[in-house]
Amino acid sequence: MNRPRATAAAAQRTFAAALVDPDAALPPGIAAPTGADLARRFAVHRNNVLSGLVEALGQRFPAVAAIVGDPFFAAAATEYARILPPLHPVLADFGDRFPEFLAAFPPAAGVPYLADVARIEVARTRLFHGADALAPEPVPAAAGAVMRVVPAADVAIVRSRYPVVTIWEMNAGLRPPAAIADWSPEWAMLLRRQERVPVLRVGPAAAALVQASRRRRSLAAAFAAALAAEPGCDPVAALTTLIEAGAVAVDAPFQPGRNQ
């Protein structure tokens, strides 16, 4: 074993650990010129790390930041970055677990819808950077003329007990902030349309149809799922809305002239 290398690696690990631990002592083995304040020098790196990660979360969760304000957001994001730092340098997916973190973050307990707004923002950025086309349709094992509901885009659904789409819109600059009179639950559907990722309101029937499309269920099975999710709904109307939104399509895989 190369002893100098092992020592250098250990020193670097101590250095890295001290960057994210506010109570850690200065790591050994570093120096600054005579007369300079070494602690202040190390604090530059500490600040670069935390401000860089907090900024990355701020870019991904602007509506969450708008709801709680910058100082609260920075405190929550700093805590998150210390507990769950990014695993790799692609920061676009840093914060995938921020919604769960916020749901369990005691200071945010008074803002129970915050985690759901964060879920919208996680889905939105994931879709923004997602593939431009769906993966090619796998060839079904058995032939048949059954009409199936299939995905037409990468779609995300966020289910909430709060009017989360309205709250998100108010904090994303899409509608003026105002008191919310109707606190009925809202579910969000997100998908990418060219350069944008719109956030649409959907009900349980539509969510069930999207779920059915992922499993490529038959039209009959998808309608049954929609009715089970939302008794008394109009599954045809719900499906039409989803088709018009570009979220799902209806496909009969082995009809002559299709899927050639």
Place this chain on the structure above:
Amino acid sequence: MPLPIQPTAAGVAFKPEHGADALADPRPCGFLEVHAENYMGAGGPPHALLERLAERYPLSVHGVGLSLAGPDRLSRSHLARLSAVCRRYAPALVSEHLAWSGIAGAHLADLLPTPYTRPMLRRVADRVDAVQQALGRAILIENPASYVAWETSRIDEAEFLSELARRSGCGLLLDVNNLHVSAVNLGLAPGPYLDRLDPARVGEIHLAGHAATQDERGHPLLLDTHGAPVDAAVWRLYRAALDRFGPVPTLLERDRDVPPWAELRREVDRAAGMLEDAARRRLGRAA
């Protein structure tokens, strides 16, 4: 067909908010540089915009995440992502840093200081070699902005970089602002530093702004913020670098308080003018 970068090209670190202006500018600047890590998603608007820009501008891909001087193994998955970006855009230049940016399981999003020792030199050279093998091309390695030094360091930075280039065949990206920041913070002499670099190895220059502060003891402390116009001292050092190296593709970086495209262009054009002067001086000397 990817566009080449001329030695006298002055470019800018691309920000998405400048997309429309960059596409519409009747007088495109010499090249654009992007952070590789911002284009590692599968698709979407960032790639759509960069593909349109690549039709008008030569590209440089600048990585910030390989952690070449890190204590862990080189990340094969990150190298694969970098390879994918390079395949997609076939950039004229590819660069990374003499730095490390975390440990396994924690990417710390900062460029951390390297112990300048013989074992580390071998380690970084091996990794640069592995990266170049994977990409099928030479890369440029950038000098860091330093705030602290390792007590174990036995080689000065310019010598470390020169030896790294000799061993691995990589080129060097001289960040003149980083050199100025490190020189003030660590008490180095930038002139001898430039003299120690092999002109044939310097393939790109970076310019940026910094913040001048003092620590509690009154000692100067420069912060590499990329948040201000290029400082007069950095322009002077840039002129000295051009005198030594001749015209080298030069990039202006601005990441904070980003001004409008037209204002950035004025700084880019100043660098372009100095590059043209350097090319003329070189011709005059040859004649």
